[in-house]
Amino acid sequence: MxxxxxxxxxxxxxxxxxxxxxxxxxxxxxxxxxxxxxxxxxxxxxxxxxxxxxxxxxxxxxxxxxxxxxxxxxxxxHPGDANERLGQAAADAYVERIRQLGIGADDAISYVQRSIDNAG
The missing domain is CATH 1.10.10.10 (Winged helix-like DNA-binding domain superfamily/Winged helix DNA-binding domain)
Structure with missing residues (x-):
């Protein structure tokens, strides 16, 4: 190394x-x-x-x-372990921010889906 x-x-x-x-x-x-x-x-x-x-x-x-x-x-x-932990941490941070903004779950999910679709 x-x-x-x-x-x-x-x-x-x-x-x-x-x-x-x-x-x-x-x-x-x-x-x-x-x-x-x-x-x-x-x-x-x-x-x-x-x-x-x-x-x-x-x-x-x-x-x-x-x-x-x-x-x-x-x-x-092991890569799966790290990716899973990092992905969950990102999701947790997103949920916390969405709650702070007072945005509901349905809207939050639609934002994520739109981002995924646009990144495609």
Missing amino acids: LIIIDPTSSTPPYEQIRMQIAALVRSGELAAGARLPTVRRLAGDLELAPNTVARTYRELENDGIIETRGRAGSFVS
């Missing part, structure tokens, strides 16, 4: 790592079940503070891209 940090970038290092690992997972270069380097090892390889890499791993775990199994380490999640 090759991760490159651009010190001149306005994007923080933890986000650069997150984007690169996510891209490696999407491309299949990092397959489901693949073990990631330990936080300390990746931090040492990239000459970053361990807290920077730890934040990256937390963000990736929150996104459902990786899972941490205690002392066993961090592994790439």
Whole structure:
């Protein structure tokens, strides 16, 4: 796994790592079940503070891209699991916003269907 940090970038290092690992997972270069380097090892390889890499791993775990199994380490999640969790999170956020706006369920569903039809 090759991760490159651009010190001149306005994007923080933890986000650069997150984007690169996510891209490696999407491309299949990092397959489901693949073990990631330990936080300390990746931090040492990239000459970053361990807290920077730890934040990256937390963000990736929150996104459902990786899972941490205690002392066993961090592994790439199975794609269906991540997509399902992310899809449900998006739906939950949409429902919360619709409720805040006072829009009923039938209208909310029609908005989603219209968006799907237009994206087609």
